[in-house]
Amino acid sequence: MRQLAIISGKGGCGKTTLTAAFSSLSENTVLADCDVDASDLPLILKPQVLKTEDCLGLELASIDLKLCTGCGICREICRFGAVLENFTINPYSCEGCAVCTVACPENAVSLMPRVSGQVISSITRFGPMAHAKLDTGEEASGKLVNMVRKRALELADRYSCKFILIDGPPGTGCPVMAAITGTDLVLVLSEPTVSGLHDLKRAIELTAHFRIPTVACINKYDINEKMSLEIEAFCREAGIPLLACLPYADITTEAMMEEETVIEYAAHSGDEEAVKFANIIRNLWAEIEIRLSDTSKKEMYPKILQSREP
Amino acid sequence: MKIAIASGKGGTGKTTVAVNFALALEDVQLFDCDVEEPNCNLFLGFELEPVEEVTCLFPEINPDKCTLCGNCADFCRYNALAALPKKILLFPSLCHGCGGCSFVCPVGAVEEKSRSIGIIEKASSDAPLKFFHGILNIGEAMATMVIKSLLRHIDESKPAIIDSPPGTACPVLAVLGFADYCVLVTESTPFGFHDFLLALKVAKALKVPVGVVLNRDGLGDSRVEDFCRDEGIPILLRIPNDRMIARLYSEGIPFVKEMPEWKEKFEDMFETIKALAFKSTGVQ
Ligand code: SF4
Ligand code: SF4
Ligand code: SF4
Ligand code: SF4
Numbered sequence: 001m002r003q004l005a006i007i008s009g010k011g012g013c014g015k016t017t018l019t020a021a022f023s024s025l026s027e028n029t030v031l032a033d034c035d036v037d038a039s040d041l042p043l044i045l046k047p048q049v050l051k052t053e054d055c056l057g058l059e060l061a062s063i064d065l066k067l068c069t070g071c072g073i074c075r076e077i078c079r080f081g082a083v084l085e086n087f088t089i090n091p092y093s094c095e096g097c098a099v100c101t102v103a104c105p106e107n108a109v110s111l112m113p114r115v116s117g118q119v120i121s122s123i124t125r126f127g128p129m130a131h132a133k134l135d136t137g138e139e140a141s142g143k144l145v146n147m148v149r150k151r152a153l154e155l156a157d158r159y160s161c162k163f164i165l166i167d168g169p170p171g172t173g174c175p176v177m178a179a180i181t182g183t184d185l186v187l188v189l190s191e192p193t194v195s196g197l198h199d200l201k202r203a204i205e206l207t208a209h210f211r212i213p214t215v216a217c218i219n220k221y222d223i224n225e226k227m228s229l230e231i232e233a234f235c236r237e238a239g240i241p242l243l244a245c246l247p248y249a250d251i252t253t254e255a256m257m258e259e260e261t262v263i264e265y266a267a268h269s270g271d272e273e274a275v276k277f278a279n280i281i282r283n284l285w286a287e288i289e290i291r292l293s294d295t296s297k298k299e300m301y302p303k304i305l306q307s308r309e310p
Numbered sequence: 311m312k313i314a315i316a317s318g319k320g321g322t323g324k325t326t327v328a329v330n331f332a333l334a335l336e337d338v339q340l341f342d343c344d345v346e347e348p349n350c351n352l353f354l355g356f357e358l359e360p361v362e363e364v365t366c367l368f369p370e371i372n373p374d375k376c377t378l379c380g381n382c383a384d385f386c387r388y389n390a391l392a393a394l395p396k397k398i399l400l401f402p403s404l405c406h407g408c409g410g411c412s413f414v415c416p417v418g419a420v421e422e423k424s425r426s427i428g429i430i431e432k433a434s435s436d437a438p439l440k441f442f443h444g445i446l447n448i449g450e451a452m453a454t455m456v457i458k459s460l461l462r463h464i465d466e467s468k469p470a471i472i473d474s475p476p477g478t479a480c481p482v483l484a485v486l487g488f489a490d491y492c493v494l495v496t497e498s499t500p501f502g503f504h505d506f507l508l509a510l511k512v513a514k515a516l517k518v519p520v521g522v523v524l525n526r527d528g529l530g531d532s533r534v535e536d537f538c539r540d541e542g543i544p545i546l547l548r549i550p551n552d553r554m555i556a557r558l559y560s561e562g563i564p565f566v567k568e569m570p571e572w573k574e575k576f577e578d579m580f581e582t583i584k585a586l587a588f589k590s591t592g593v594q
Binding site: 009010013016037038040043044058059077079080092095096097098099102103134136137138141142170171172173174177191192193194195196198199202205206209223224227250253256257259 | 318319321325346347349352353367385387388406407408409410413414446448449451453475476477478479480483487499500501504505508511512515529530531553556557559560561562
């Protein structure tokens with residue numbers, strides 16, 4: 001089984017649009033929507049839920065006010081400022097570290113389990129899918145990402161799938177790390193903007209750090225061709241194959257409004273722009289499929305160029 | 311007056327709104343709290359100077375004192391310590407710096423040291439805007455700590471515009487819990503609307519009054535507008551789906567600089583927000 005993660009360093013680059021398009025091109029694939037904070041893939045793929053399971057996040061302290069004498073030790077020792085003045089716990093601050101439970105002389109504090117979200121397995125028109133719903137304000141998204149990936153592996157096993165396609169979370173924080181570790185290939189999607197190049201560099205730092213083979217793709221390359229050339233030059237220097245340049249196209253929104261992938265939309269709309277766009281994605285997927293299937297070329301990690309850009 | 315600019319997700323134009331809004335007003339401060347990817351200064355181009363190193367405590371175990379009892383590793387809720395037969399091993403990136411291990415060690419073998427997890431920088435004093443941002447080191451997970459340190463630099467006597475991190479988890483709560491008003495930036499598409507609802511839920515949970523900026527207006531449909539009308543959420547500003555704005559953005563130029571008519575629109579938005587924030591505090 002081979003795993004591809006699609007990331008972008010930042011949200012809103014068209015990652016989900018691209019993942020959805022790939023899902024309608026690839027056969028024998030499990031989808032893993034790891035953007036658990038704001039999971040959008042289900043909006044296009046309309047999954048039929050097979051099973052959901054609670055994900056337990058960090059525990060939460062709870063003070064038994066009948067036992068509490070108000071000595072204030074817990075307030076003093078809690079490094080996260082989670083014990084409020086009236087000796088109740090602020091659930092948004094408590095990290096469940098349990099220090100207060102051992103510090104309290106009256107044994108008035110205990111830890112309670114708390115649910116941070118649900119992991120869901122579904123079936124879509126393009127195959128099985130693992131995704132999740134994170135509860136508002138819950139932080140355990142790295143853990144939830146791990147659970148989604150584990151669920152995707154189980155589904156791939158059960159349905160004998162060849163690939164796992166991971167729609168990655170935005171950013172470069174712990175959910176992204178959880179989404180890319182152990183994958184066989186990362187596709188970084190970039191935009192030709194000043195911030196797009198900056199985000200690309202951050203994302204590459206991460207894949208270089210984890211030594212994962214990386215390829216890139218530019219979305220909306222024609223909104224600023226000068227920047228696109230800069231990104232291309234950066235990729236060359238970093239040793240990352242730039243596999244495709246997608247043009248700016250309103251049809252991505254139109255397809256989204258129809259709850260279709262751009263590939264599906266192109267097939268029936270008869271829109272020339274859509275057909276062209278779909279063909280670029282088709283070629284991109286073909287390139288990726290070759291790289292994913294090839295287990296020999298393991299040494300094309302990106303090079304870290306600059307460690308920190310302003 | 312602290313105004314958070316937020317959205318359920320990145321890429322909706324949050325940074326664009328924060329930067330242009332701050333540049334359009336006089337005598338405000340701008341704080342970029344998206345510490346994983348601070349992008350504001352790409353548009354501002356200020357010279358930055360470091361003001362604070364954000365640190366997190368982590369345990370160091372003195373092997374001469376340690377009896378290998380394993381209490382510390384048993385206690386740690388984040389599996390940051392592992393008890394091996396001959397040594398206690400620390401995984402620094404998992405440690406939350408809670409101090410529990412030093413508390414439970416019976417022989418005082420745990421000493422706490424601090425390590426840098428990020429940095430706060432500010433624009434030099436000759437910059438036209440008081441600007442601060444924080445950067446979380448790559449590979450570190452404790453974004454909230456950097457954000458909290460950053461917010462401590464706010465000058466309470468002046469309006470502050472805060473570019474929030476994306477998502478609906480802790481980092482956003484740290485910012486929204488602190489704000490007097492929240493501006494949600496969204497587009498009226500299925501993805502945009504879905505992410506907007508998530509962000510709205512966070513703001514509601516924290517009881518922060520909310521207004522909307524519709525970005526790339528003209529794209530998609532009217533679902534956000536219809537929803538806002540039903541819920542009584544004000545639409546503060548519409549930024550059209552305009553190639554000129556997209557082009558300036560791609561070049562890293564704040565559009566208020568090239569399109570002066572927008573200065574007034576942002577000033578009006580500020581007036582509206584002041585009135586609305588006042589009204590909502592008056593009601594409560
Ligand atoms: S340490 Fe225990 S007794 Fe003291 S204030 Fe906290 S909960 Fe109450
Ligand atoms: S469990 Fe930790 S974070 Fe939560 S209240 Fe107790 S000491 Fe604070
Ligand atoms: S400080 Fe807390 S999180 Fe870090 S190792 Fe010790 S017990 Fe674990
Ligand atoms: S609790 Fe103290 S003595 Fe026991 S293993 Fe940990 S450091 Fe060593």
